[in-house]
Amino acid sequence: MDKLAVITGGSKGIGKALAETFAAQGFHLALCARNEADLKGLADTLSKEFGVKVFTRSVDVSSKESCQQFCAWVLDLGISVEVLVNNAGVFLPGGILSEEEGAFEKMLHTNLCSAYYITRGLVPSMVTRKSGYVFNICSIASFMAYANGGSYAITKHGMLGMTKVLREETKTSGVRVSAVMPGAVLTDSWAGVDLPESRFIKPEDIASAIWSAYQLSPSAVVEQIIIRPQLGDI
Numbered sequence: 001m002d003k004l005a006v007i008t009g010g011s012k013g014i015g016k017a018l019a020e021t022f023a024a025q026g027f028h029l030a031l032c033a034r035n036e037a038d039l040k041g042l043a044d045t046l047s048k049e050f051g052v053k054v055f056t057r058s059v060d061v062s063s064k065e066s067c068q069q070f071c072a073w074v075l076d077l078g079i080s081v082e083v084l085v086n087n088a089g090v091f092l093p094g095g096i097l098s099e100e101e102g103a104f105e106k107m108l109h110t111n112l113c114s115a116y117y118i119t120r121g122l123v124p125s126m127v128t129r130k131s132g133y134v135f136n137i138c139s140i141a142s143f144m145a146y147a148n149g150g151s152y153a154i155t156k157h158g159m160l161g162m163t164k165v166l167r168e169e170t171k172t173s174g175v176r177v178s179a180v181m182p183g184a185v186l187t188d189s190w191a192g193v194d195l196p197e198s199r200f201i202k203p204e205d206i207a208s209a210i211w212s213a214y215q216l217s218p219s220a221v222v223e224q225i226i227i228r229p230q231l232g233d234i
C-alpha cells in the first residue's frame, strides 16, 4: 500500500535527512517549508533517485491558517498519512530578560503552535485507520535550561509536553508517538559557529534513529529518543 511521510521543514537540515531516509524506504513525501525553490530542488532529486512521489508546498507554519490549509492539501493528496514529523523550527538566541520583543511569539508559533495545528489536522486520519507514527522534534532544551536558550527552551519544553499528551491520547488507537530530543546537530541553525564537525551530531544520525524506532513492531513504541554529540553538549 502507498504510504505518505509528511515532514514540516523538510527542505534542509534534519528535515531533509528525514526526507531522504523515508524516500529511500519507498515512502511518498509531502514536504513544506517557506522557500519553494529549496523544496522543488529536493523533490526533483528524490523523485528521480528513489522513484517516489514528492509533493511540496510553500508554507509559513507560524500561521495557523497556513497550517490548516497545508493539512487540507495533504489529505487531498489521497495517500494514507503513515508518518508525520513535526520538525519545522527556529532558534533565536537570547534570554527571557534580554531577547528582542516578539522573539517569544515567533518561536512559540513556529516551533510549538504549528505542531499542535498540524497534529489536529492529520492525526485524526491515523486514528481512523488505526495506524501511523508521529515524531515530534524536540531538543535537549525540552528538559534543560541553558544560557542563551531563552524562549526556545520554553517552546521546546512545550513540545515535549504536547508529545506526552498526544502519546497518552493515542495509546489505544494504534498510533505511535515519539519525542526526539537532539543535542547540537550540524545544520544551518549553527551557521557561522567556529567549531569542528566532530562536535556535532549529523542530521543523518537523527534520521537513522527515527527510522529505527519506526521499524519496531506495532506493539512497541520508543517514547523518547535523546541523542547528544559524543563529546557532550555545546
Ligand SMILES: NC(=O)c1ccc[n+]([C@@H]2O[C@H](COP(=O)([O-])OP(=O)(O)OC[C@H]3O[C@@H](n4cnc5c(N)ncnc54)[C@H](OP(=O)(O)O)[C@@H]3O)[C@@H](O)[C@H]2O)c1
Pocket (backbone or CB within 6 Å): 008, 009, 010, 011, 012, 013, 014, 015, 032, 033, 034, 035, 036, 038, 059, 060, 061, 062, 087, 088, 089, 090, 091, 110, 111, 137, 138, 139, 140, 181, 182, 183, 184, 185, 186, 187, 188, 189, 190
Ligand atoms: N540543529 C540543532 O542543533 C537542533 C538541535 C535540537 C533540535 N533541533 C530542532 O530540529 C528542527 C530542525 O532544525 P534544523 O537544525 O534542521 O534547522 P534548519 O537546518 O534551519 O532547517 C529548518 C527547516 O525548517 C523550515 N522552516 C523554518 N521556519 C519555518 C516556517 N516558519 N515555516 C515553514 N518552514 C520553516 C526551513 O525552511 P525555510 O527556511 O525555507 O522555511 C527548513 O526546511 C527544529 O525544530 C529545531 O529546533 C535542532
